[in-house]
């Protein structure tokens with residue numbers, strides 16, 4: 001049995017742990033062994049600390065033995081995107097700038113997972129500072145898609161998606177600013193959830209674009225996503241944009257909500273650029289919901305075409321501000337041979353940041369500069385409001401929206417050398433961040449060449465319970481989650 005432990009969902013493992021059929025040490029050993037066997041090829045991890053993970057697992061087993069088990073996550077190894085702080089572990093953002101940085105504190109999500117008994121497992125690769133859609137922008141290495149090692153896993157949370165698909169973790173955390181949880185989840189054939197902006201604390205997340213960033217889970221099943229969200233969601237005084245919302249028990253809510261729902265199909269999400277195999281898989285998912293008695297309604301989100309443009313103004317503006325703290329003085333990379341203070345700033349940043357990060361800092365500084373602020377940044381903020389309004393208008397008629405997550409399945413490493421081609425990977429995910437909505441991706445089929453395809457479901461603000469229930473209705477009637485890559 002233990003050979004298969006690494007592919008079991010949290011809910012099933014929790015039952016095995018509760019029944020004392022396995023221990024957390026055994027489970028963690030299985031995940032460690034799997035990682036050691038495969039990660040030389042998948043390259044999902046930036047680092048991991050086997051001894052530390054096993055010590056956490058032993059502590060979990062001790063709690064369980066003394067009747068102090070803390071719930072479904074007790075003893076479950078969870079991997080972290082390398083932008084989420086865990087005390088004493090590296091925190092690199094896959095950047096030379098932070099290559100030697102070790103976190104002195106825990107992110108709020110980390111504290112919450114520790115309080116839930118989870119084992120904090122390794123550090124997962126990403127596009128540098130979460131800027132990208134393929135993990136090719138990592139300063140360290142490119143993560144590979146477990147379904148086809150010549151393809152990208154998506155990004156920026158490519159390590160978090162690939163590790164899960166390869167059985168190198170039981171669940172992982174990522175962050176999503178314009179699609180970085182949902183798009184890699186789609187490309188790697190796992191579930192990825194971006195919560196409503198403000199539901200999960202950003203304290204201890206390395207900031208990229210603060211008005212868009214949100215932490216969320218990657219899991220094998222929707223029930224597992226409900227378990228993870230329940231652990232990490234909730235108000236936090238250390239994040240000024242954290243929302244005071246009642247956190248339902250997402251897991252029990254799943255079994256209570258049965259539909260039928262009114263589901264909207266935004267016509268702008270099915271136009272040019274959508275791969276025919278992706279379109280066909282998503283159409284089949286829509287047909288499934290219709291057959292379940294859901295009302296399927298075409299809706300329009302007319303501002304969709306402006307999403308990518310608005311995002312690359314707002315996200316770059318915020319990143320140029322957020323990344324100004326990496327100056328070679330306080331922490332991070334410091335240039336060796338600087339002549340004076342200004343030279344130290346210039347050289348440290350020139351050496352520490354990669355090409356895509358520099359491109360965005362320059363773009364963001366430009367759109368914020370006096371004379372251009374009104375023409376670009378201010379105007380983008382206004383269009384952002386219209387984009388949100390589009391969604392809220394649609395929600396007068398429907399409960400949620402069904403769309404493709406990404407326009408194509410995973411593409412070959414090196415295939416998108418043009419930054420603009422890369423930016424278009426997020427056309428269906430970016431609007432959700434601009435509007436602050438919850439969205440998830442779940443597997444809905446495979447291409448002829450065996451690559452996973454993702455269905456995106458977009459929900460209403462703070463209605464994650466409903467969103468998860470809609471997703472689970474599909475998941476329960478399909479078998480995609482039991483397929484695994486042959487590695």
Ligand code: GLN
Nearest residue numbers: 130131132177178179180
């Ligand atoms: N791919 C998008 C970008 O490059 C989104 C990244 C993200 O969500 N962190 O900015």
